[in-house]
Amino acid sequence: MPISEPCAEELDRILRYLDGELAEPLCRELERHLAECPRCHTVFHTLRRTIELCRRYGRIPMPEEARERLLEAMRRAEAAEGHERP
Numbered sequence: 001m002p003i004s005e006p007c008a009e010e011l012d013r014i015l016r017y018l019d020g021e022l023a024e025p026l027c028r029e030l031e032r033h034l035a036e037c038p039r040c041h042t043v044f045h046t047l048r049r050t051i052e053l054c055r056r057y058g059r060i061p062m063p064e065e066a067r068e069r070l071l072e073a074m075r076r077a078e079a080a081e082g083h084e085r086p
């Protein structure tokens with residue numbers, strides 16, 4: 001499969017996914033795309049790591065609620081990867 005699209009729509013989804021704002025059916029779609037698109041897969045992991053580092057160094061002040069939702073989304077993403085299951 002040629003990767004010619006910039007996957008801009010996917011990037012938007014990834015950001016919202018990481019923010020815990022993506023609706024469930026779209027999460028499934030994104031997960032499917034991530035499995036098929038190595039570039040988006042890399043972007044996803046890079047972004048997640050970046051967000052993790054930002055949290056650690058406290059560069060991005062985040063309201064408590066947003067932080068909680070982000071953590072939730074990250075846990076969900078982790079579970080989707082099959083590393084961890086509740």
Ligand SMILES: [Zn+2]
Nearest residue numbers: 007010037040
């Ligand atoms: Zn893609």
